Amino acid sequence: MQKNRLTWMIGGPQGSGINASAEVFAKACSRAGLRVYANIEYHSNIMGKHSFYRVRVDDDDVRSYKDKADILVALDQETLTGDGDHRRWATHYGHLAEINEGGGVIFDAEIGFDPKASGRPDLRFYPVPFMEIIKKALEEVGKGDQARRYEVMKNTVGLGASLALCDYPFDLVAEVIRSQFKGKRSEVGELNVRAAKLAFEHVRETGDAKEFPYTLKPGREPKARILAKGYEIHAIAKLKAGCAFQTYYPISPATDESVFLERQQRDYKLLVVQCEDEISSINMAVGAAHMGVRASTATSGPGFALMVEGIGFASITECPGPVLVMYQRGGPSTGMPTRQEQGDLQFALHPAQGDFPHIVIAPGDLRECYQDTFSAFNWAERYQMPIIVLSDKKLASVYTTIDKLELKWDQIDRGEMFTGSEWTAVDAKGPNDAGSQTGHNGKGGNGHGDMDLANVKEYLRYAFTKDGVSPRSRPGTVGGRHWVTSDEHDPDGHITEGVEMRVAMMEKRMGKLRLAQKAIPQEQQYFLHGPKDADLTVVAWGSTKGTILDALKTLDAQGKKVNFLQCRLMKPFPADAVAAILRAAKRIVSVEENYSGQLAQLVQEQTGVMISERINKFDGRPFSEDEMTNALAKVYDGAKAEAVVTHVR
C-alpha cells in the first residue's frame, strides 16, 4: 500500500467547477501537513471545453507534476476517452491512458461509460450517481426538485468519492469546504459538505474501496506552510515592496494578479486602474513612476507587444520604473492564450528600438517570484529604469505548498533622491559640450549656451554623476523642477542633438547596467544546483526549475551525475560567471519550453559558448517530471537531445 504519495486528477467541461474541488482537495492536504503541487490545463473558452486539474500530494517536497495519476474523477466522457473522436485536432486522447496501474477511476454513472470497453482491466472503476447524490443532499433541506440548479456540485461529489478511496479523514475536507462558503453562502457550503459526505459513504460501501492501494493520511509536519498560486505571490510581493499604482488591461494569464490587487485597494492604499489597452497601461505606470510612486503593470505576450514603446520611453527618461510582470504564454500572436511557453525571453530582452538599459529577471519558482518582484522595485528606483519580471502561465496558475515566504533581500531602497534642500552638482566628468549643461535658468540649453559649469547652482535631473545615476526629484518639490523627454536630452531634460551630449548620455544610461550587475547578489543572478563536478550540465531558466530539480533527484538515485545551471538574471547577463561554469562543464544540454532555445541563444551571444544539445518543448504544456527525467537520462546515456518533447504520444 502506497501512503501519502499520489496524484489525483479531476477533469470535466469548463464551468463545471473542477477548480473548486481540486483546490479544496489541495488545501485539505496542505493544511494537514502534506506537500502539494497542483496545476491546471484549460482551454481559452468560458464554458464547455475540456479542462483538468492535477493535484500531486507527497510527504516530501514536490515541484512538478507526474505523467500519470492514481485517481481520476471524470465528470464527462471526454475526460475518459479524449476529444479525438469529435474534434478535428485532438487536444488529448483521454486521461484513462494517464492512470497508473491499479489506479481508480470515479465517473458519473449517468454518462453510460462501460469500464469493460476501457482497455484498462487493471483499473478499478467506481461509477457514482452524481445527480442522485446531489438530489439526495437537496432533499434533506427540502430542495429535492432543484437538483439541476445545483449541477455544479458534481465536482464536490467527485471530491467526496475520491476521499473515500484514499481513506482521507472527511472532517479535514469538510472544514475547507465550509471555509470557502462564508456568510450568506454558508448554507450552500453545508449543502456541498452534505453532498461530499453522501458520495464518500457511497464509495466506502462499494465493494473493494477499502482495499484501494493508495492512501492519504495527515502528515506530521506543522501547518506552517501556505498554499499559493504564482500570481498571488507576485501581487503580494508588489504590496510588500510598496507598489502604490498598478495598471492593467485584461489578458490571460496575467489578469488574475491585477484582480487580486484590485481587491486589496482599500486596505493597502493601492490604486489599480483598468486601462483602455496595454499602451495605456505601461504609459500610465510610467507617468505615475515619474511622479515618485512605485508603479507596476502585468501582462502577457500580446499585451507586451503593445507596451514596448513605453519601455523605451521609460528607459530613455530614466524613469524609476515601472515594474512589469510578464506572464508568458503560448505564442506567437494570439497563439495559445491559456497554455505554457517560455517563448518571450528574447522579446523581453529586445522590446524596443535603440539601445537602452532595462533589467530582465526570470524567477524559477514561487519563492523567487516573491524575491525578484520585490527586488525589482528597488532596482527600478536605484537604477532608474524599467524592470521586467519574466513569469509564465505555469508559475501564475500552479497551486503549491511553500514554506513561509521570506525576503532574502528585504530592505526598501528608494535610490538617490533630491530633497529640495540642496542642488545637485554637475560632475564635470560630462561632455565637453558645456553649452548643453546649462541650468534651466541659464542662457539656453539647446546647445546654444555658454554657461560656466562651476556656477551651475540648480538642480539638474540628468546631471552627470560618477556612477551615472542622477538623483531624481519628485515633481512638486521646490527647486527640483525639470523636464522629461522621450527625445535625446541634456542634463536639464531639454532636447538635444548635440554630438558630445548624445554620446555622454548614452554612456551614462548604459553604464547603469554595469552598476546593477555589480550590486545584484550573485545567487539572484544564477545558481549552480547539484554537484560541482558532473558529467552533464543542464542549462535552463524560469519555471522549469522545479521539474529539473525533481528529475535530478531521480537521476542522482540512478547514479547519474547531473547538475543544473539556473540562469535568473537575463539582463544584465552574468556572462563571465556563466562562461566559466560552462567552459568547465563536461557536457551541456539546454532545456527550454520554446522552439528555438532562446536562453541557448543568449548564452552563446554573451559567452561565446554554443550549446548544441537542446531539449525543447513547445506544445503548450509544461514538462512533466517523467518527461524531464527521461529526456535527461537519454542524453546522459549518450543519445542526441531530442528536439521536441511532447505529450501526444
Add this chain to the structure above:
Amino acid sequence: MSVDAPVKLTLKDYKSDLHNDWCPGCGDFGILTGIQMALQQMQIDPDKLAVFSGIGCSGKTPHYINGYGFHTLHGRVLTVATGGRLANTGLTVLALGGDGDGYGIGAGYFVGAGRRNLDFAYIVHNNNVYGLTKGQASPTLSKGKKTKSMPEQAIQDGINPVAMAVASGYTFIARAYALEPKYLASIIVKAVEHKGSALVDVLQTCPTYNDLYTKEWYEGADLPEKRSRLYKLEEKGYDGKVQDVTDAQEIVAKKAAAVARSYETDPIPIGIYYQIELPTYEDAVGQRIPALAEKPLVEQDVFHRDVTPLLEAMR
C-alpha cells in the same frame, strides 16, 4: 513661496529660457502665450504644475514653460498625464498635443480620458496638418482638401473633435483660436478651474504647411466683404452649461446643441460648447480608497504594509 509674504508671479515666471525652434509666425506661439497668461492669471505655483505633451511641434511646448515638463510619446500624452495625475493629485495637470497626436494615433486615449472624467485640461493644437513631418493631412482635414505639400487631395474625411468629446464624456468642451491668445487664456482658465476632463480644441494656423486655413482665411480676407470666419458662442446667446445635472433631458439637449454647433463651418463657433459638473474619477477613487480622499497617492505611507493577513488566508 512664503505664506506671509506672497509675491505675485508675472508672465516671465512661466517662461523657460530655452531657445524656441518653431517656425516664425507659428500658431504654437499664440497657444504658448495663452497657456502662460492663463497660468499667470491663476497664479499657479510652477513647482506644482505638471505639463504633459505628445510628439510633434506642439510636443515641444512644455520645454518652453517653467514647471515640471513631460514630453512623452506620440499619441500617448493622455495616458502618461493620467498616471501622473492619479499619482499626485496635488499638482495642476495640463496635457497638450497636436490634432494628429490626440485625434488620430491617440484617439483611443482621447475616448478613455473622457470616460474617466479625470480632473485635468487637455489643449489640442489643431492645425489640420502633421507639421513636423512636413505637412501630411491630419485627422481634422476634410475629404477633398489639399494643402500645399500634399501630393493629392485628402481621401478620407476629417473627424469632429467637439462631437467626439461629447460622445466620449468630456465634461468641459471648448474651442478657441491660437491667434487670439487673450480669449484662449480665458478659456484655458475656465478649463483648468473646471473639475473634470476639459478639452480645449485650439484652431491653429501652420504658416509653413497649411495654406488653406491661414491667418487671412480665419480673418475672412478672401470674402467679398471681409469678416471673421469665427464667432464667439456666448456672443450669440449660447450657453452650453448644464444647470441641473440631475435633469437627463437638459443634458441631452445641451449635448445635442453642442454637437449641432460643432458642425457649423462658416462661421466657426469658438467658446464653451458644453459643460457639466459631475463627480470626477478622483472623487470615485476617494470613495473606493478613503485614504486617497485625504492626501495624494505619492504621499501615502505604503512601505510598512502588513501582508500577513493575505498569507494567513492561504493556509
